[in-house]
Amino acid sequence: MNPWLGWALAALFVALAWQGYGWQGLLFALSAIVFWLLLQFNRSVRVMKNASHAPVGHVGSAVMLNARLRPGMTLLQVITLTKSLGRKLDAAGEAWAWEDESGSRVELHFVGGKLTRFTLVRPDPPEPPPPDA
Secondary structure, three states, X not given: OOXXXXXXXXXXXXXXXXXXXXXXXXXXXXXHHHHHHXXXXXXXXXXXXXXXXXXXXXOOOHHHHHHHOOOOOEHHHHHHHHOOOOEEOOOOOOEEEEEOOOOOEEEXXXXXXXXXXXXXEOOOOXXXXXXXX
């Protein structure tokens, strides 16, 4: 959800509660908004706690991760999918990577906190041994 839209709806909720029920409505609206913010904070902390037990930048299958990604996802949604924190690829913090045991990796690029593009990079296959002469 767009943060501006969320805050506009919260302000509208406060105004309607104030107009309809006075200071009791105002207190109820503010309590509901604080409760919503606490739920969002709790969700973020839970995702980070789950990700803290896994190696950084590791995922079970890079191919499966690549199949589940969609443009517009947030970094928190990606971390929920991978159950691991990503490895930062650039200093700006807009590019991240996750790699699996086979050496395949998914590189993700974010703009404004939203996933814009992602690339699956596979390792070169090993060369077959030369035939015996």
